[in-house]
Amino acid sequence: MNAPAIAPALTAQDFKSDYKPVWCPGCGDYTVLASITRALAALQLRPEKVAVVSGIGCSSRIPAYTTCYGFHGVHGRALAAATGLKVARPDLTVLVAGGDGDGYSIGGNHFLHACRRNIDLTDIVMDNHVYGMTKGQPSPTTEPDWKSKLSPAGTGLREFHPLVIALAAGANFIARAFSGDPSGTAAVIGEAIRHPGFSFVEVLSPCVTFRPEQRAWKEAVHPASVAATDDPARAARRLMTDDGFNTGVLYKGTRPAYSAAAGKTTLHPADLEKDFAL
Amino acid sequence: MTDATVANGRVESVSAALAGSGGAGVMTAGNxxxxxxxxxxxxxxxxRTSGPQIRGGEAAAMLRVSTFASDSQDDRFHVLAAIDWQNVNRFASEIPLGEASLLIGDPAQGEPPEAFLKSGARYVPLPLKALAKxxxxxxxxxxxxxxxxxxxGLPEEALERAVRKSMKKGGEALAAGLAAVKLGMAEAAKLERSFPLALPRAGAGRWLISGNEAAxxxxxxxxxxFVAAYPITPATELLEWLSPALTKVGGTLxxxxxxxxxxxMILGASYGGVPALTATSGPGLALMIEALGLGVAAELPIVVVDVMRxxxxxxxxxxxEQADLNIAMYGLHGDAPHIVVAPNSVADCLAATQWAAGLAESLQVPAIVLSDQYFGQARAIIDRPPGAPASGKRLLAQPNAPAYKRYALTESxxxxxALPGTPGVTYTADxxxxxxxxTPSSQASDHLAQMEKRARKLESLDCGEDWATLEGEGDVAVLTWGSCTAPVREAFARARAEGIQARLVSLRLLSPAQPARLAxxxxxxxxxxxxxxSFSGQFQRYLKAEYDLPGEVHSLRRPGPLPIRPDEIHRTLKSWSRP
Structure with missing residues (x-):
């Protein structure tokens, strides 16, 4: 009689596919990918039990760079696709990954409603304050005075504050990480996956090609001086004084995760026909 | 109403409309x-027809009761009764009357609008409000x-049973309802004009169902x-019916x-292996088009029911209206082969939607079902639809299949x-x-190979006899689809009674087109x-694009909401039958 097969422990390498990323050298997304695979290995998940869902953009290429199941959909709709997947398949661990244009601009409405719906998803937004794939246009998180071909005088628009919006809309876990700190980012992502409900991780991930000045982010970031709170009011007060470079977990809520009306599998469609019979 | 339906003072079909302003209860009474x-x-x-108000606007329940099954409205209404005339004139074109018709109104609510009187219908004032009091x-x-x-000519017991079924709480309200109905029947006995129906044909196991419920x-x-729902008129009832129904069968909305x-959302659910659907109407379908293309490219089965308005x-x-044909067929960017199915009766809303779901699953492709407001919100008494044949199943990858290729170039x-959870065959849908x-590829050879693969799936579709409804014979053919099939069928029945033969072809499978079968x-x-x-003749243009039609081709069309009535088709058939 054979001994039951024991699957060997997986390492981060087991979650990396052999595809070569399309990203530029020095892109922050490489280390975000490494952080995700490290977090999945630390949680000892199986690649086939994890789905990575994305939309369009540089960072949205990430699903195929993992050995997990991937869904590379249309621009801005990753959260919607992930919602359908997670509700249909609650047994899976579902990660959503993408950039600030995909997540906050074209996908902004889905972001609000994903926070509000509080489905057990982990949303990782690699924020570089620019549309990189289309070669450098301002995104919702771009500074108002940043000049580009499309906005020669700057946008003049105030930046979207993802953490404030996530908190106001009801996200159950809110954190900020920095791609230049892969261990810290992996730890935050791991915690986000474990936390029930909708977990939002904003990762500052520099675009060295179109925003080379973001190389200086590594000097600007600093760990938050206080621990995560479960009090939304306290989290809101902290965000009032946020300089945008605080990293760590801001908020861990206690709202129960969305659960779909539990289907009773007792009936067959034919059983419903009596509603129409005369 | 038609002369042909009258025999021995009894008719085979009666059309009656009940109109009034909001709160008058015309839909309740109609039901x-x-x-x-x-x-x-x-x-x-x-x-049903109604004004634009959310609540409280004018409305009319339009009924046709007959000894035979029909989804068609008749040419004219035998009787129009109005609780009041508030804005009811707006429905004049939707409720055509003739000289033989009866127009019943409460004199306390004023005279009937000229739009109805000029039809020559006989006006009978009946103090409905005073009688109710x-x-x-x-x-x-x-x-x-x-x-x-x-x-x-409905028997009193039938009316009583219907009232009891509707007013389940019983009590004083039921007693009052029954007494008022009795009073109305007594008043009707004094009328000089009535349209008693011939005896019904025996039949068992009939259903009362709307097109939306059937879908x-x-x-x-x-x-x-799995169903994702965003409310939109006139598809909302479909989603509302599905919400509790899905829970009962172990699904989710x-x-x-x-x-x-x-x-x-439905693409995500389908990617997870759960057959998924949404229902919408034109504006919603327009918003969904980009993602339908994703379903084509990533080969994810989904069903979108478009209840056209x-x-x-x-x-x-x-x-x-039947004017979403163009967007359903050709709205997707790129070359994006997908399925478009159209039910051609209220009952067929069931079969066509089931069929579309099976085709989507077995071919791993999005399917659009083109229903419309006429079918969706109509309630019809139908023969029980036949039992469900097995639906198409998705071809799944086995765990640890060697050298697995999600988009392998197969013959079909x-x-x-591979479904998430299956080990050794993970992939990215893209x-x-x-x-x-x-793997993403910008190479011309991969593009061509995958385009051919996606096209081949639809070519391999074996639709058997289901691609169209074919009836009749002769050298004249009427080509139609969807809810226009109903008046065509009725016109054919009238023509047959006069010895005129024609062929009916009602297409159910619009994409992929079946030119050999139609030929x-x-x-x-x-x-x-x-x-x-449709105003522009979308169906005729589609036929010209996809098929070779023989002989002379004529078009009978108009935009919604006025239906094509059987008489218009019948007249053409008659004129063509003369040597």
Missing amino acids: MLLEAAAQAGYFGLMT QVSGGWPNMVALGVLGAVM GLGALRGGVR VQAEDELASIN TGPSTGIATKT GVSPM GLEHNERG KALEGVKRVLVVEQ
Whole structure:
């Protein structure tokens, strides 16, 4: 009689596919990918039990760079696709990954409603304050005075504050990480996956090609001086004084995760026909 | 009404409309009248029209009760009864009357609008409100129910059973309802004109169902267990029916924040292996188009039921039209082969939706079901639809399949799909063009190979006899689709009674087109009449693009919401039959 097969422990390498990323050298997304695979290995998940869902953009290429199941959909709709997947398949661990244009601009409405719906998803937004794939246009998180071909005088628009919006809309876990700190980012992502409900991780991930000045982010970031709170009011007060470079977990809520009306599998469609019979 | 339906003073079909302003209860009474017709053993159809108000606007229940099954409205109404005339004139074109018709109104509410009087219909003032007051707690709509029931010769027991079924709480309200109906019947007995129906044909196991409900049931029969919903008139009832129904069969419904979300949610669920559907109308379908293309490229089966309403833009949300054919067929960017199916009766909303779900699953492709407001919101008494044949199943990858390629180039074009959770066959579903493995590729050879693969899937579709409904013979053919099929069928029945032969071809499978099958069905045809409810002739243009039609081609069309009536088609058939 054979001994039951024991699957060997997986390492981060087991979650990396052999595809070569399309990203530029020095892109922050490489280390975000490494952080995700490290977090999945630390949680000892199986690649086939994890789905990575994305939309369009540089960072949205990430699903195929993992050995997990991937869904590379249309621009801005990753959260919607992930919602359908997670509700249909609650047994899976579902990660959503993408950039600030995909997540906050074209996908902004889905972001609000994903926070509000509080489905057990982990949303990782690699924020570089620019549309990189289309070669450098301002995104919702771009500074108002940043000049580009499309906005020669700057946008003049105030930046979207993802953490404030996530908190106001009801996200159950809110954190900020920095791609230049892969261990810290992996730890935050791991915690986000474990936390029930909708977990939002904003990762500052520099675009060295179109925003080379973001190389200086590594000097600007600093760990938050206080621990995560479960009090939304306290989290809101902290965000009032946020300089945008605080990293760590801001908020861990206690709202129960969305659960779909539990289907009773007792009936067959034919059983419903009596509603129409005369 | 037609002369042909009258025999021995009894008619085979009666059309009655009940109109009034909001709160008058015309829909409640209309539904009871339809139920009473069902109880008495008749077939029936109730469509509705209403003003733009959310609540409280003018409305009319339009019924047809007959000894035979029909989804068609008749040419004219035998009787129009109005609780009041507030804005009811707006429905004049939707409720055509003739000299033989009866126009019943409460004199306390003023004279009937000129738009109705000029038809020559006989006006009979009937003090509905005053009569209702004779009964404690009585309502004018229940008096009108009694009047209309008696005018069409429904037995009192049938009306009573319908009222009891509707007012389950019983008590004083029920007693008042029954008394008011009785009073209405007594008043009707004094009328000089009535339209008593011939005896019903025996039949058992009939259903009373709306097209939207039928489509919902078809979806469940087809295996759909995930639905994303964003409300839109006139598709909302389909989603509302599915919500509790899905729970009963172990499925789930999620309300989405918009149609962009609902379509992407069903793609996500389908990617997870759960057959998925959403229902919408034109504006929603327009928003869903981009993601439908993702379904084509990533080869994810989904079903979108479009309950068409008038367009463009918001159009007339509550009224029917067949003008989403172009967007459903050709709206997707790129070359994006997908399935378009159209039910051609209320009952067929069930079969067509089930069929679409099965085709989507077995071919791993999006399917659009083009229903419309006429079918969706009509309630019809139908023969019980036949049992459910097995629906198509998805071809799945086995765990640890060696050298697994999600988009492998197979002969049929269909390749095994790995579902999340299956070890050793993980892949990324992608809207980017890709190679067999699913790796994004910008190479011309991969693009061509995958395009051919996706096209091959639809070519391999074996639709058997289901691609169209074929009836009749002769060298004249009427080509139609969807809800226009109903008046064509009725015109054919009238023509047959006069010895005029013609062929009916009602297409159910619009994409992929079946040119060889249609060519065979039209062999020997010299003249073709294309019947559709669209201003620009979308169906005729589609036929010209996809098929070779024989002989002379004529078009009978108009935009919604006015239906094509049987008489118009019948007249053409008659004129063509003369040597």
